[in-house]
Amino acid sequence: MRFDTVIIGGGLAGMACGIRLAEAGRRCAIVSQGQSAIHFSSGSFDLLGRLPDGQPVSDPVAGIARLAEQCPAHPYAVIGAENCTRLAGQVPALLREAGIRVVGDSRHNHFRITPMGKSKATWLTIEGYLTTDEPDKYPFRRVCIANIEGFLDFYPEFIAEELNRRGVECRFGNFNHPDLEKIRRNPSEMRSANIARVFDHDADLEALAEALRHQAAGCDALILPALIGLTRNDSLEFLRQRVGLPIHLLPTLPPSIPGIRAQQALQHRFRELGGEYFLGDSVLSAEIEHDRVRRIFTANHGNIPFEAEHFVLATGSFFSKGLVATPDRIVEPVFGADTLHTPNRAEWYTLRFFDRQPYQAFGVRTDPSLRVMKQGRPLENLYCAGAGLAGFHPVQEECGAGVSLLSALHVAELVLND
The missing domain is CATH 3.50.50.60 (FAD/NAD(P)-binding domain)
Incomplete structure (x- = not known):
């Protein structure tokens, strides 16, 4: 060849x-x-x-x-x-x-929020992931941190602790879905890629949006683990439009959806x-x-x-x-x-x-x-x-x-x- x-x-x-x-x-x-x-x-x-x-x-x-x-x-x-x-x-x-x-440019590092809630200087970040221009300033004062029931590769308590130190009020939300029950039977299958495949379908994504809309009521923004958008590009915008709030993603433990x-x-x-x-x-x-x-x-x-x-x-x-x-x-x-x-x-x-x-x-x-x-x-x-x-x-x-x-x-x- x-x-x-x-x-x-x-x-x-x-x-x-x-x-x-x-x-x-x-x-x-x-x-x-x-x-x-x-x-x-x-x-x-x-x-x-x-x-x-x-x-x-x-x-x-x-x-x-x-x-x-x-x-x-x-x-x-x-x-x-x-x-x-x-x-x-x-x-x-x-x-x-x-x-x-x-987003980002080579003349000024911005700060990406890590899975543990810490801020880390970086060059470019994929759109939709939580970033700030300054490590101690966030674009919200009250936030809901939501997770899927049984998903262990995301740590809302650690994230909330870091945000609280910077004056952000946090509350927690949990959501479930019947289509997750099959993979939930085996804890080793409850990984980001398997969960994201479920939410690549319109009906499941719609159900997720409805659950998040109720849980985030009264908050300025919503933080989610990166469990959407494995095979489609519009998942985040789909949720934002239906929830009516800014939604920011945080990466989970690897293998990661953004990767x-x-x-x-x-x-x-x-x-x-x-x-x-x-x-x-x-x-x-x-x-x-x-x-x-x-x-x-x-x-x-x-x-x-x-x-x-x-x-x-x-x-x-x-x-x-x-x-x-x-x-x-x-x-x-x-x-x-x-x-x-x-x-x-x-x-x-x-x-x-x-x-x-x-x-x-x-x-x-x-x-x-x-x-x-x-x-x-x-x-x-x-x-x-x-x-x-x-x-x-x-x-x-x-x-x-x-x-x-x-x-x-x-x-x-x-x-x-x-």
């Missing part, structure tokens, strides 16, 4: 890169072994929340401009501050074209543009000649290779097995690429779980053009994008989604200009 570009990995980076290349008319394939980390998404996309020294960032663009001073190996520093600023400006349109409507919806939307957009998506397949080996990848072989296609002018490695980090830890080194399992890591395993981590863990900055070694290094030499047509890149701490710096998106778009430009 012959393509212009083959992307290995179907997460946020792989999908964004594939979409941008397909938009430019390139024939692309994505090989993805399974569900990506997008399924665990909270509904927000971070760009930069903290500098490497821990200083909070309110203006991500300004923060990126300062990154190179503290961490020259950071992907943003490698891509360049000006390029990052330009690419960040392109991301909202890319997401919206895929049907993911977001599943985002993954589905990106896949649909890629295929709509002519891309070919091979789900449930994994790369077993690659043929490399004269510092160029010629072809790759996958589990599902046996001796039928994938051939391309360019390849993109977007397999992620440890979570998705894009990187594998052995007793003495960090391995990139697809191409045997060089990796950046500390030789002494005792220095890979600290015993304090929430500390800045050194291993999180381990990753694939690249040249300044994000071409993958192997035995000290760049592979001319193999690029790396996303969480597998070395030099950054996605959790502490609150930049995981931003690195995935910006590196993916940067790699797409490099491929198009090659």
Whole structure:
């Protein structure tokens, strides 16, 4: 099978890169072994929340401009501050074209409310989820926090405690529906995706609206767990019109509805543009000649290779097995690429779980053009994008989604200009 570009990995980076290349008319394939980390998404996309020294960032663009001073190996520093600023400006349109409507901008972090009621700085948030411009100010004074009976992945009491501290009066509501009884028989089935499938039907959504309208009477707004809109885009507006109040969603424990919806939307957009998506397949080996990848072989296609002018490695980090830890080194399992890591395993981590863990900055070694290094030499047509890149701490710096998106778009430009 012959393509212009083959992307290995179907997460946020792989999908964004594939979409941008397909938009430019390139024939692309994505090989993805399974569900990506997008399924665990909270509904927000971070760009930069903290500098490497821990200083909070309110203006991500300004923060990126300062990154190179503290961490020259950071992907943003490698891509360049000006390029990052330009690419960040392109991301909202890319997401919206895929049907993911977001709010926010790259010059000012807003605050998204977490499943525990805390406020967290972020870059872009999917419309409908509870956000504020300031961490201690909310667009309501009296709110009803409603939950489905028996749903354990949502915590109204914790949310109310945080809101009470900021002067918001809270009350609780519960709702049920006969169509939920079948999945309620097994507690392990009472998960957000299964519940959302019930409320994808008009009659069930109408019944939910009626129950919420009575429970939220006298309140300024209503907060719901994200249990609607798995396969339809109008669920939230449907409820808002019938309840007659502002309704805000909060993400639940993963797998999350906003994450599943985002993954589905990106896949649909890629295929709509002519891309070919091979789900449930994994790369077993690659043929490399004269510092160029010629072809790759996958589990599902046996001796039928994938051939391309360019390849993109977007397999992620440890979570998705894009990187594998052995007793003495960090391995990139697809191409045997060089990796950046500390030789002494005792220095890979600290015993304090929430500390800045050194291993999180381990990753694939690249040249300044994000071409993958192997035995000290760049592979001319193999690029790396996303969480597998070395030099950054996605959790502490609150930049995981931003690195995935910006590196993916940067790699797409490099491929198009090659």
